[in-house]
Amino acid sequence: MSELPLRAQLAAALGKGAASLSRATGRGDGSVIGGRVALKVEPDLLAKLARGRRLTLVSATNGKTTTTRLIAAALRELGEIATNEHGANMPTGHITALANSPDARIGVLEVDEKYLPQVLRETNASVVVLMNLSRDQMDRASEINLLAKKWREALQKSETHVIANADDPLVAWAGLGARYATWVSAGQRWKEDSWCCPECGGHLKRDPDPHWECPECGLRRPEATWAVDNATDSVVDPNDQRMPLQLNLPGDANRANAAIALATAAAYGIHPKQSLPRLREIHSVAGRYTSVVTNGVEVRLLLAKNPAGWLESFAVLDPPRVPVILSVNAQIPDGKDTSWLWDVDYTVLRGRRVFVMGERRTDLALRLETDEVPFEIADRVDQVIAGLKSEQPDLTKLDVIANYTAFQQIRTAYGRVQ
């Protein structure tokens, strides 16, 4: 990184110092504070650090941390990778990630949806990966139509290669702004934010799934060259080669993430046959999908931050009747507003033993009562396990679905499992 101007070198060094200090004092993993110090000294630092590297930016409402991890794993085939794998997804986190790997010629950066236009402009990234857009963080102005419009405009102004989910109309409309695109049919379970045409507001015709088109203005799903086949757990590449996925991460959402990662690696010249074994090595991402065994029970932790995430979590619940704990908080990282609970359909939980926990369990209780799902109120995971074990000594599995801070509380109780 000797080509970096002196001031930027100094800024990067100062940032690293602050990051180690932050880690040493136990105030965080250092990825944000380091970048913040460095930006004060050199405002163009991100652009300077990005220069001369082939970067991929990854953005979406859900799955960006996992997909970033998958893409980085695949690209390690080519050597060292700069990446923000702790999920610090704003420019300060990007600066830290790039400064920490000065020799990496390739980088994969998870980017917060709102920052994507700015980060694309500053880094001039070669690839932008877009997966999905849906309602999130209800107490903020989460205007996803506006966000899609900003993505589209940023892509129109760039030379970047977009790799995007053709099945999500908002994402596809944004991606259609780019000059170069690879379309992946990655599926879309949550459709409640994309019944209307992003171009004209007409009611989209979405049948047969995953096809969609607007009968009023003619906007339609772009033809995909990659496709996920959930029924057979496989992916089909542009040469019509079908390959089994066999991931260690559960669910359709992770098959979608993996297909996008394979398409991205292919854009870097790596064949899916080389990437796939690397993707299969990943079992959990920042504690998500982790299982902890306690009192003879395998407890699986699923993070679900918004309605689309809850729907995906319901889809991976262990069959047939593993008990499930739902836990909801409404602290600042979760969003202070729990209205989204009403956007999720809980009727799929009927017939299963359900426990509700967390600071907003009364909201959950009313929600489940309304969907006629019987439930029990709980305080802690270990109490639920002890109670269940006394009734059902052969119990072996329990699933937990929680939103952000509720998830972190449970994860901490089990020793910050990775």
Add this chain to the structure above:
Amino acid sequence: MSDTSSRLRIVWIYPDLLSTYGDRGNVLILRRRAELRGIATEIVHVHSSDAVPVEGDIYLLGGGEDRPQILAAERLRADGGLKRAAERGAAVLAICAGYQIIGESYGDDADNPLPGVGILDVRSGRGETRAVGEIVADVDPNLGVGRITGFENHQGRTAIGPNAVPLSRTVRGIGNDGQTEGAYQGQVLGTYLHGPALPRNPELADLLLRWRVGAIPPLPPSWGERLHEERLAAAL
């Protein structure tokens, strides 16, 4: 109830355009509180490309982003069904962006006034600040609803004309202007309590039911009443 059906027809207007913050909760709670009293219901989803039926009992409009809000207002004005339904005495609950567009006028993202559906005598524009957080308000005593609680998240400010009445006086939060929250005119009601306003306020749900079916027996208290108490205690 409507003359053509023995069921209570709950019409959800444009869930594809206006359904941002758990608006579905209002449909579910109305149906549940009606059916617990033996009143059969029928839920009608009206998409943005559908005509709005005139013979519904309770019409629901949810919240939405700026652009979908404008598209919804244009389509509702061109369609005319909601206005005719309101003139026939249907009950209407309009939330947030929906509240603004059933008024006489509302502001677009640059605060240029645009014409509304015109079934509630209010005019909305954009405020300097965004109103975000828990809101508590005392409803007009004539409606027999008491104190309501909810979450607001909007930049709108709403002035109430002579033909409409403020729904409530704010105890906490902004609502229309920091003084009052929501408005009603006959059986047309608008509020900034976004999303699940009815789940969080069972009495408000019962008001809409009473408007259409007359006196209804009380229900034994359940989680809705507990949540109402809990949120009031948390907000004050």
